[in-house]
Amino acid sequence: MTLAAEERAELEEVYARYADLLDDGPLADWPALFHEECLYLLIPRENHDRGLPLAIMRCESRGMLEDRVRAVQETIMHEPRYLRHHITNVRGARTDDGGYSVIANYSVIEVLQDELPRILSVGRYLDVLTRSPTGALMFREKRVVFDSVMVPNTIVYPL
Amino acid sequence: MTLAAEERAELEEVYARYADLLDDGPLADWPALFHEECLYLLIPRENHDRGLPLAIMRCESRGMLEDRVRAVQETIMHEPRYLRHHITNVRGARTDDGGYSVIANYSVIEVLQDELPRILSVGRYLDVLTRSPTGALMFREKRVVFDSVMVPNTIVYPL
Amino acid sequence: MTLAAEERAELEEVYARYADLLDDGPLADWPALFHEECLYLLIPRENHDRGLPLAIMRCESRGMLEDRVRAVQETIMHEPRYLRHHITNVRGARTDDGGYSVIANYSVIEVLQDELPRILSVGRYLDVLTRSPTGALMFREKRVVFDSVMVPNTIVYPL
Amino acid sequence: MDVDGATWSWPDGGVTEVPYAIYTDPGIFAREMERIFSGPSWAYVGLEAEIPQPGDYLVTRIGVRSVVIARDEEGAIHGFANRCAHRGVKVCRQRHGNARFFVCPYHQWSYDARGRLRGVPFINGVRQQGGMPEGFAREDHNLPPLDIATRGGVIFASFSATAPRLEDYLGDTNLSYFDRVFDGRQLKVLGYSRQRIPGNWKLMFENIKDPYHASLLHVFLVTFGLFRADQPAQVRMDPSGAHGLLISRRGEQGATADTGEMSSMKEDFSLADARLLDPVKEFPDDATVVMQTIWPNLIVQQQSNTLALRQIQPLDPGRFELHWTFFGYGDDDDAMTLRRLRQANLMSSAGLVSADDSEVIKLAQDGVAQYPDDVGVMLMGGRGTDDEDHMVTETAIRAFYAHYRRVMGL
Amino acid sequence: MDVDGATWSWPDGGVTEVPYAIYTDPGIFAREMERIFSGPSWAYVGLEAEIPQPGDYLVTRIGVRSVVIARDEEGAIHGFANRCAHRGVKVCRQRHGNARFFVCPYHQWSYDARGRLRGVPFINGVRQQGGMPEGFAREDHNLPPLDIATRGGVIFASFSATAPRLEDYLGDTNLSYFDRVFDGRQLKVLGYSRQRIPGNWKLMFENIKDPYHASLLHVFLVTFGLFRADQPAQVRMDPSGAHGLLISRRGEQGATADTGEMSSMKEDFSLADARLLDPVKEFPDDATVVMQTIWPNLIVQQQSNTLALRQIQPLDPGRFELHWTFFGYGDDDDAMTLRRLRQANLMSSAGLVSADDSEVIKLAQDGVAQYPDDVGVMLMGGRGTDDEDHMVTETAIRAFYAHYRRVMGL
Amino acid sequence: MDVDGATWSWPDGGVTEVPYAIYTDPGIFAREMERIFSGPSWAYVGLEAEIPQPGDYLVTRIGVRSVVIARDEEGAIHGFANRCAHRGVKVCRQRHGNARFFVCPYHQWSYDARGRLRGVPFINGVRQQGGMPEGFAREDHNLPPLDIATRGGVIFASFSATAPRLEDYLGDTNLSYFDRVFDGRQLKVLGYSRQRIPGNWKLMFENIKDPYHASLLHVFLVTFGLFRADQPAQVRMDPSGAHGLLISRRGEQGATADTGEMSSMKEDFSLADARLLDPVKEFPDDATVVMQTIWPNLIVQQQSNTLALRQIQPLDPGRFELHWTFFGYGDDDDAMTLRRLRQANLMSSAGLVSADDSEVIKLAQDGVAQYPDDVGVMLMGGRGTDDEDHMVTETAIRAFYAHYRRVMGL
Numbered sequence A, B, C: 001m002t003l004a005a006e007e008r009a010e011l012e013e014v015y016a017r018y019a020d021l022l023d024d025g026p027l028a029d030w031p032a033l034f035h036e037e038c039l040y041l042l043i044p045r046e047n048h049d050r051g052l053p054l055a056i057m058r059c060e061s062r063g064m065l066e067d068r069v070r071a072v073q074e075t076i077m078h079e080p081r082y083l084r085h086h087i088t089n090v091r092g093a094r095t096d097d098g099g100y101s102v103i104a105n106y107s108v109i110e111v112l113q114d115e116l117p118r119i120l121s122v123g124r125y126l127d128v129l130t131r132s133p134t135g136a137l138m139f140r141e142k143r144v145v146f147d148s149v150m151v152p153n154t155i156v157y158p159l
Numbered sequence D, E, F: 001m002d003v004d005g006a007t008w009s010w011p012d013g014g015v016t017e018v019p020y021a022i023y024t025d026p027g028i029f030a031r032e033m034e035r036i037f038s039g040p041s042w043a044y045v046g047l048e049a050e051i052p053q054p055g056d057y058l059v060t061r062i063g064v065r066s067v068v069i070a071r072d073e074e075g076a077i078h079g080f081a082n083r084c085a086h087r088g089v090k091v092c093r094q095r096h097g098n099a100r101f102f103v104c105p106y107h108q109w110s111y112d113a114r115g116r117l118r119g120v121p122f123i124n125g126v127r128q129q130g131g132m133p134e135g136f137a138r139e140d141h142n143l144p145p146l147d148i149a150t151r152g153g154v155i156f157a158s159f160s161a162t163a164p165r166l167e168d169y170l171g172d173t174n175l176s177y178f179d180r181v182f183d184g185r186q187l188k189v190l191g192y193s194r195q196r197i198p199g200n201w202k203l204m205f206e207n208i209k210d211p212y213h214a215s216l217l218h219v220f221l222v223t224f225g226l227f228r229a230d231q232p233a234q235v236r237m238d239p240s241g242a243h244g245l246l247i248s249r250r251g252e253q254g255a256t257a258d259t260g261e262m263s264s265m266k267e268d269f270s271l272a273d274a275r276l277l278d279p280v281k282e283f284p285d286d287a288t289v290v291m292q293t294i295w296p297n298l299i300v301q302q303q304s305n306t307l308a309l310r311q312i313q314p315l316d317p318g319r320f321e322l323h324w325t326f327f328g329y330g331d332d333d334d335a336m337t338l339r340r341l342r343q344a345n346l347m348s349s350a351g352l353v354s355a356d357d358s359e360v361i362k363l364a365q366d367g368v369a370q371y372p373d374d375v376g377v378m379l380m381g382g383r384g385t386d387d388e389d390h391m392v393t394e395t396a397i398r399a400f401y402a403h404y405r406r407v408m409g410l
């Protein structure tokens, strides 16, 4: 089943805003893209393919997303860096509740101070979006399955 | 001549599915995106620009695509790897038979086991799509012209 | 405010053509995508974030863009190279004059002769597009804010 | 400098001064691979639970060397170098699998689970032509075998045939804490996390053997009282100093007389979703954190209810990989499994706590690499290398380097 | 180890044992660049068909050194180092082109097709100021020239003036097979394929000189009977052992008495589109595959109807580039050209067959790099270095290393 | 080769022959870091305008070493190594900021603006346990300090305490031209450009000290008459030859008697938008271009109205970074600021002119790296090292290497 142009346009907007908030902030607004009851998993493709449950980030509610954001900003010691997303090849299907189940490819390029850009992470989003009472699309589930199983040092920010 | 939103949406779907099948499989379903009489060329930009015909993959029918897929899976000895496509900046024009001639940019990031992600190939698709009796878009021609003329070791999977 | 599918499609076309002209030429046609009174800045994110005005390319008119293009082709000594753009996650808003203010993510992969592909530049476009008398969209302002502050040797072509 | 050329020697000051050269010098690294990782040590290579069935195998690295750990048809575990006896090709390309024989892709020499050469195609030639010469014996071309020792479901291997019994190697104290986690219950693998850290591999051991940093670097730990300098703690070593234990008990949160010096503490930070931290007691003693370091490549982590083995794989003087295996027990109920998975948010390549460590290790490597002739000082808690009953000490690091100097002859 | 310091020597066992150090040691690599690639050898640099017109030139590498091969106004071919005599700048940046003079970008010193310095801007200064001093003579600053030899449209070059005649260099047997492909007909370049392989350059020669692997590694070849150990074959060398020939004739497909040991064979694999393999006989003899290796950097491939030259360009001990030039003949009809292009599916950086080789070479480098002190064994077919009439032998590799040891003084 | 092993020596020919090995050899690079960048030299580290307030600091590199330059509460400027005295961690991670104390992230040792150790958490232990031993004195663990010299708002630093007065170091001529730009007016930073160039750091100095290339390589300069060999010019050095000045005055455009040899000139190229080039005279003298090179890491650029400091940061023999700081004066009006910003199109990592230089430096490194035993020749303008009044000379490069050889003992 393919998406109508208007549906695709709406999804592209959501993903553009998602990238925007993670790359250019404010990071504190990013959790608002998720439903209060949500599941966010950052999971190595190796675990995903083998049916192993371990994720390197696991947030089971918007609250946990907010805690992660706050920790990134207030508690985690890390070098300054820039991140840049490319989210492409969005494909999906309508769900019964007027939302969508979506698959998209992503890559995140990281720039550490005085370093050349490098690929921090690459993989696929396995998402379920639902509609808020106001009709806005929100993430109910987001599984970031990353092919780049060997992480270059540290992943500080959500992807 | 620009594409209407619905036309663009339909093309985006085709390319998303194309990426999906190569990156996450089943690879065996990938040839079905092509017309039985088709031409698939994986050609270094150097040859393309100089008018030299040699391609490093040359499939002149869906059957040859199937043979390539089967060889990848059954005969070629290769290290395990993940591939991830980004297909962007799709632009095209309607053709007389209701299909499209399309140009798109692509990159493929490769992840070998225990290695960091790297760019395997980058370049441009020069495609001709046609409609099947059922109205579905299929590739009649696909020229993968890759800028990354110096191949990092081996290209095992089609791009 | 989100863009309608048709608006998004029109913008995607503009950016696809933009990438096309820079990656595959003719480069001489690229300035025609800009309004005669335009501002093109290639500015390190570091300067942009700190409010420092210095850009490494600064063109204040289409004429200056033409001068840059001509210098690239006739006066700057440089090694042969291929460039490939990915312009993604386009988001924007309509402006009063029927144009758009747009933000998009970009990356440019560079291939030097006999080298492996590498990321030349990554960042974000901060653009203002306006309509020409004929109704075509043209860039009135384009700020290329690049995260990859440490430039790998030289940037010869506009990004 | 040239460590082999005897033009270089360890500076005075015993183990209170550590020369930066040991983090960057290729000659020292080469000797480490030889004497430490290929010497009479027991390197962690995996869990029995990862290769439960006959024919199951896994591939890992000891130092820079790829090795295969395989279970034979009788269920016995063996190990051998992952490098064909013919012309050196890596025989095994998958990280894990099940195989009766290991067949090299190049000429299909095949080896059994012991790494013994079993098949050589065309050994007698084809149609009376070619084949192996007089005197060629398969048994002369087995793969270099590894000694294997297992305990509590954990597999160790050694390139040397002269390593002491694993139990003697660990020593009583470390053995007892090892048995505390690996108590005979079935282990259940929950998943893996892998990261490549741009620092010398010894910086990882320094980090885990260093209770001093925990209350200062790890704001998250301090803020939520998970680990603090003013909490009851012990530092324990084996007699050699090679292995170490960091044992602590969660205490009060909030400010106390001693938190003044923990300037990093965020008193106003409370979790929006408390489920992230809802530890339950699951071990007989009161310890809430036990970090065990086992020479030369293993960290056993028990941080509240998140259990993990961290395997250190050096790549070169300036880089190492950390391979995490998260696990629980076969008898965990779903709630406990979920708890372990949630607490894993603190410890991984993206851990709320461990991210501090991988980031600071990079900063350490960046710092020392610029000053090859300088030294670091390890004076906290004095100059000794003995056990301590508090966290304000670098004694375990000093003990580690005392052992290191003996093994390396530096 | 230090090969120059005489602290290292080739292990006993002659050429049946090859030390892994020669694949990884920088000192050995430096010596290879000096004695092999800059010594009295003939390195392949291109085809006359690539520079047909006066002024045409191409840029390639001999070992790690960039060189220019140019045709002068009289049509004669010359070669010289691509490195300005002034301050070392790479003079020529394009892979190929047409130029009367080669002008360095930095100060525009210009050289002719022989690499002779012709122009020095401001050699006499400007307005009586500056310029070159007394005694400066342009002829003292020509670019290091290369000796050039051509045969059958193929161009070879040498940094040394003492290389033997090309014909003597190749020897009768190799010369006759060289002439078999380069028989005087006009050559038509079909295109290029380039790949950077993470392995030592000698592993490429081992691979092509090794008929033993073909029936085992190359499932595709075996499955379609293109190359099998039970087919008629010869291995031929020149007297020095430097060059080699692998000659075979396609035989039956399907199982035979001997295919049992070719466990990899896929009997049920038949092509959906048979056009991929429709070879036609085009050479006088019955050989369907002739792979020729020419010291120090060339492989001439005739695999059915796909013809290619593979040029080896070492980068460092652990990496080399393979530059493929595919060609046909000026008198090929379209059907033959199309046939060659189709069969190229088997041989390139994405070849159904050659992909096995580039992948296995990486696995070999990965394997040997971990064990610098070990050796590979080359005993298949005995210990000799003579010609053989079958495929079950490593004789050509042994012969190659016998020559290698002489040249390298190892 | 081994420069320390005395197995290597500078070739004959004084400074007219420069061995390529100095661009590629690790041993020579290590000695450069020691004797040149850590020796009695003054390295540029920043501008006072970048740290105007008490507590302001910036982080930069001298050679490969990270350093902090900080202004204390009294407004005095200090510098120290950015490397913790405890265990080597990079203390400061931001490129710039404001801080009263510099706190190492690992154990929060804190240092003041002089790099003096002020705080050591738990120095007395916790609850009578642990802490620092008898005899531990904070003052024994200060960070290695830098000597600081400032002039005209420019900050220089030295790892050595024996560097001469900055004024004596520069010499009268260079000092006067330095004062010409840094004349006491407030400086206004316009922004930064940073690039990593794949060449040896000395190639950057050669380039700027080389007026000979400007009229030949830089087609844009020549075409628009900004810099030409037939224009009035001087080359000036300090007595040591370490520092240099290239001074020229814009002359006519279009062809003249001497442009014949500037084959690169594009007479038909006129700007579509002339605002790119509308220089105004702003200095008392007639010089339109003054390029000053200050040993060991600074280029002061005045090209028409674009002013920049270029700081050279070597990474290894084959790579260096160029960090550009563009500036104007506090009393510039908007038109002048805009003019400087427009003219910056000529000079940066994407400069219409400087792009030629970064590209040619890569080509030089590519060229010399292939021929480690060859030499470059520097004969233009003779063999001397004295000042000249024209552009057709390499005298400043010869003077640079004469000084280099003395400092390096080569």
Ligand code: FES
Pocket (backbone or CB within 6 Å): D084, D085, D086, D087, D088, D089, D104, D105, D106, D107, D108, D109
């Ligand atoms: S290399 Fe393993 S079988 Fe030959």
Ligand code: FES
Pocket (backbone or CB within 6 Å): E084, E085, E086, E087, E088, E089, E104, E105, E106, E107, E108, E109
């Ligand atoms: S370096 Fe070639 S002309 Fe100066």
Ligand code: FES
Pocket (backbone or CB within 6 Å): F084, F085, F086, F087, F088, F089, F104, F105, F106, F107, F108, F109
């Ligand atoms: S390393 Fe800086 S405080 Fe310990």
Ligand SMILES: [Fe+3]
Pocket (backbone or CB within 6 Å): D207, D213, D214, D218, D357
């Ligand atoms: Fe820690």
Ligand SMILES: [Fe+3]
Pocket (backbone or CB within 6 Å): E207, E213, E214, E218, E354, E357
């Ligand atoms: Fe092969």
Ligand SMILES: [Fe+3]
Pocket (backbone or CB within 6 Å): F207, F213, F214, F218, F354, F357
């Ligand atoms: Fe210049």
